[in-house]
Amino acid sequence: MTVPLEGYLLLSAAVFCIGVFGVLVRRNALLFLMSVELMLNAANINLVAFGLEYGNLTGQLFALFVIALAAAEVAVGIGIIVSFDRNFESIDVTDAVTMRW
Amino acid sequence: MSALLDPAVGIVACPLVACLVTLTTGRWLPLRGAIPGLVATAGSLGLAVWVALRLALGTAPTHETVYTFVGGVDGQGVVFSFGLLVDPLSALMLVVVSLIAVLVHLFSVGYMNEEGESDLDRYYAGLGLFTFSMLAFVVADNLLMAFVFFELLGLCSYLLVGFWFRDPGPPSAAKKAFLVTRLGDYFLLVGVVAVFATFGSGAFAGPDSFVTAAEGVVDSDTGYTFLDLSGQQVVDGIGLLVLGGAIGKSAQFPLHTWLPDAMEGPTPVSALVHAATMVAAGVYLLARMYGFYALSPTVLAVIALVGGFTALFAATRALVEQELKQVLAYSTISQYGYVMLALGGGGYVAAVFHLTTHAVFKSLLFLGAGAVIVATRHEEDMWEMGGLRERLPVTYYGFLAGSLALAGVFPFAGFWSKDELLFETLDHAAGGVSVLWVAYAMGLLAVAVTVLYTVRMLLLTFHGDPRTDRAADPDSVGWTMQAPMVVLGVLAAVAGVLNLGTLRGVLGEETLLLAEFLSGETLEGFGGLTTENGGFALSAGQYAETLHDAAGYEAAGLSPVLSGMVALALAFAGVAGAVLLYRGDDPDTHVARLGRLGSVLANNDHQDEFQVWLASSVARRAALAANRFDRGIVDGVVNGLGAVALSLGGRFRRIQTGLVSNYTAMLVLGLTLLLLVFGLTEGWWV
Numbered sequence: 001m002t003v004p005l006e007g008y009l010l011l012s013a014a015v016f017c018i019g020v021f022g023v024l025v026r027r028n029a030l031l032f033l034m035s036v037e038l039m040l041n042a043a044n045i046n047l048v049a050f051g052l053e054y055g056n057l058t059g060q061l062f063a064l065f066v067i068a069l070a071a072a073e074v075a076v077g078i079g080i081i082v083s084f085d086r087n088f089e090s091i092d093v094t095d096a097v098t099m100r101w
Numbered sequence: 102m103s104a105l106l107d108p109a110v111g112i113v114a115c116p117l118v119a120c121l122v123t124l125t126t127g128r129w130l131p132l133r134g135a136i137p138g139l140v141a142t143a144g145s146l147g148l149a150v151w152v153a154l155r156l157a158l159g160t161a162p163t164h165e166t167v168y169t170f171v172g173g174v175d176g177q178g179v180v181f182s183f184g185l186l187v188d189p190l191s192a193l194m195l196v197v198v199s200l201i202a203v204l205v206h207l208f209s210v211g212y213m214n215e216e217g218e219s220d221l222d223r224y225y226a227g228l229g230l231f232t233f234s235m236l237a238f239v240v241a242d243n244l245l246m247a248f249v250f251f252e253l254l255g256l257c258s259y260l261l262v263g264f265w266f267r268d269p270g271p272p273s274a275a276k277k278a279f280l281v282t283r284l285g286d287y288f289l290l291v292g293v294v295a296v297f298a299t300f301g302s303g304a305f306a307g308p309d310s311f312v313t314a315a316e317g318v319v320d321s322d323t324g325y326t327f328l329d330l331s332g333q334q335v336v337d338g339i340g341l342l343v344l345g346g347a348i349g350k351s352a353q354f355p356l357h358t359w360l361p362d363a364m365e366g367p368t369p370v371s372a373l374v375h376a377a378t379m380v381a382a383g384v385y386l387l388a389r390m391y392g393f394y395a396l397s398p399t400v401l402a403v404i405a406l407v408g409g410f411t412a413l414f415a416a417t418r419a420l421v422e423q424e425l426k427q428v429l430a431y432s433t434i435s436q437y438g439y440v441m442l443a444l445g446g447g448g449y450v451a452a453v454f455h456l457t458t459h460a461v462f463k464s465l466l467f468l469g470a471g472a473v474i475v476a477t478r479h480e481e482d483m484w485e486m487g488g489l490r491e492r493l494p495v496t497y498y499g500f501l502a503g504s505l506a507l508a509g510v511f512p513f514a515g516f517w518s519k520d521e522l523l524f525e526t527l528d529h530a531a532g533g534v535s536v537l538w539v540a541y542a543m544g545l546l547a548v549a550v551t552v553l554y555t556v557r558m559l560l561l562t563f564h565g566d567p568r569t570d571r572a573a574d575p576d577s578v579g580w581t582m583q584a585p586m587v588v589l590g591v592l593a594a595v596a597g598v599l600n601l602g603t604l605r606g607v608l609g610e611e612t613l614l615l616a617e618f619l620s621g622e623t624l625e626g627f628g629g630l631t632t633e634n635g636g637f638a639l640s641a642g643q644y645a646e647t648l649h650d651a652a653g654y655e656a657a658g659l660s661p662v663l664s665g666m667v668a669l670a671l672a673f674a675g676v677a678g679a680v681l682l683y684r685g686d687d688p689d690t691h692v693a694r695l696g697r698l699g700s701v702l703a704n705n706d707h708q709d710e711f712q713v714w715l716a717s718s719v720a721r722r723a724a725l726a727a728n729r730f731d732r733g734i735v736d737g738v739v740n741g742l743g744a745v746a747l748s749l750g751g752r753f754r755r756i757q758t759g760l761v762s763n764y765t766a767m768l769v770l771g772l773t774l775l776l777l778v779f780g781l782t783e784g785w786w787v
Contacts, residue, residue: 020765020769023762023765024762024765024766024769025762027762032761093760093761093762094760094762096759096761097758097759097760098759100757100758100759
């Protein structure tokens with residue numbers, strides 16, 4: 001049984017919206033990072049789905065790159081969170097408001 | 102031949118080199134820099150005499166560009182350059198200036214060095230720069246170069262008049278001299294710009310000179326129009342603007358007030374300023390561009406009236422002054438008034454002649470006054486002198502020769518030049534230029550007043566009994582001071598030979614050496630100075646032609662002897678009056694008898710008060726209004742724009758909360774909005 005393209009796109013859109021929702025409302029920096037991961041993976045689903053649809057490997061190749069980038073991003077993000085925790089003794093993103101006007 | 106190898110460059114460069122040498126090494130030299138100055142000015146004099154003789158013997162005049170600093174674009178547009186114009190007029194002036202300069206340097210050795218003045222390297226450097234500026238001004242071949250050195254002259258007079266800057270008087274006098282002449286120079290600056298803007302060239306000579314262009318503008322009836330002015334009106338306006346500069350520098354009414362104050366400077370400087378540099382520069386500029394003025398009868402009339410009035414009025418001021426140098430200062434103003442009168446009256450040769458003779462006898466009088474001042478240990482009041490004749494014989498006879506020349510007594514130099522210029526004015530007045538009658542009457546009246554104050558000065562200083570101990574026992578005067586007086590005394594007696602105009606009916610026209618020289622009749626070629634119609638464009642003959650054709654000056658052909666007789670009779674009346682009033686061992690002052698007139702005269706005719714009023718109420722108010730405009734409107738616009746940007750920035754920066762979630766929300770909202778806009782405009786859902 002083959003899943004039509006719309007199915008993948010709906011799944012991807014749903015995952016992306018969950019990610020955006022998490023970024024908008026969560027205060028915990030770790031959950032923040034996870035939400036970003038969700039958004040990236042939503043994009044990956046799109047890439048692979050279109051690759052399948054049109055029958056070339058470029059989409060999958062690109063998804064691999066995005067996964068590698070996401071890994072790097074997580075490493076940097078977790079580093080920021082560790083440093084954040086040392087400075088504010090919490091990982092609540094609303095604590096860090098000194099970098100403004 | 103390269104332009105840099107021209108002897109005129111050497112004439113100009115010598116004093117500059119002396120100035121630089123004195124500035125750098127003067128304090129270690131014997132006599133503190135007098136020697137480089139003497140050598141340099143003597144070199145200039147030698148070269149100048151050579152150049153003038155070459156011209157007199159037939160070599161073509163020089164007209165070369167030395168350095169171009171703005172060359173225009175592809176040969177189009179205005180060219181700014183430094184160049185040489187050595188024609189009979191400038192050659193004559195080069196000789197006069199360098200002669201006076203070398204004698205003043207020599208005199209300064211006695212007047213400054215032997216009196217133990219300090220800072221003399223500064224003094225000699227100033228003299229060198231002054232001489233350099235004047236010589237460069239004299240050879241200038243275009244109006245811009247002339248303006249540059251005109252300004253430099255003002256600076257030099259500031260430096261030298263204020264030489265004794267530790268006393269209260271000299272700095273203030275120097276500032277006054279600088280500012281009052283600046284006022285005239287301002288008009289000159291506008292005139293220079295107007296000349297370049299109107300005619301596209303500032304050259305004095307040659308086919309593309311502004312004088313030639315002005316002739317074309319005046320002749321064409323179709324009309325050159327600028328602000329609806331005719332060509333004649335434009336030429337008149339520019340002529341008046343340049344005249345403003347000449348009035349300031351040559352101390353003509355109403356900008357004459359700086360000159361009597363400038364007596365605060367050392368006396369040799371006064372001699373240089375009055376005879377050769379600075380004051381001569383103004384009338385020289387008018388003579389230099391006389392072809393331009395000859396086109397404009399209106400401006401000529403203004404020149405003649407200003408000159409005649411100044412000649413008379415300054416002479417009356419000289420009559421009441423108590424100090425020797427003040428009398429001489431007003432006499433300078435009066436004599437330059439005569440030169441202006443001659444220029445306005447159409448007597449170009451007479452004007453140049455009087456400029457020359459005046460340079461000789463006025464520098465002589467100033468050097469004589471300097472010798473008297475040194476001998477009486479810095480006494481300047483004539484009432485504190487008297488009876489110096491026996492004790493200072495050389496000074497007396499020098500001063501006497503200068504006085505007789507100033508008074509215009511036959512056969513001294515001043516007689517010939519003054520009669521010549523009065524005759525020219527009278528001749529043109531009788532020929533139909535009626536406004537010249539007024540100027541001539543003032544000039545003629547001034548002859549008597551001139552003699553009166555000259556003889557008064559002579560009698561009070563040298564005759565009668567000594568009125569003070571200082572006058573009874575004067576110091577002796579060294580040879581460095583006597584030698585210049587002897588040279589100038591001889592010249593003052595015989596310089597009239599140059600142009601015995603009064604006797605032209607008897608001796609014939611060919612004895613008028615100066616007129617011949619200035620007409621270019623001695624020249625073989627005209628060295629590129631020709632106009633299309635042929636003839637030497639800068640010659641006295643050409644000027645007379647232009648005066649006749651453009652300004653309507655006709656010579657009535659009166660007898661010069663008759664005019665000379667009238668002036669001589671007036672002169673003798675003046676002598677008689679002065680002898681009657683001031684003879685004897687103990688003369689009266691007579692000033693009290695003048696009553697209110699005397700107090701008006703003694704207060705400098707309230708000219709100083711008038712100028713202060715002009716500066717403090719009119720000019721100050723205008724400046725305050727301009728200041729208000731500048732601060733309120735010009736600065737206001739700039740500051741207003743800044744304030745708007747500042748307050749907007751202050752509001753908009755509040756959206757930077759520092760909260761990551763808010764930034765994300767903005768990103769999402771922005772993306773959504775963008776999608777909506779694209780969707781609606783591109784019609785995704787239709």
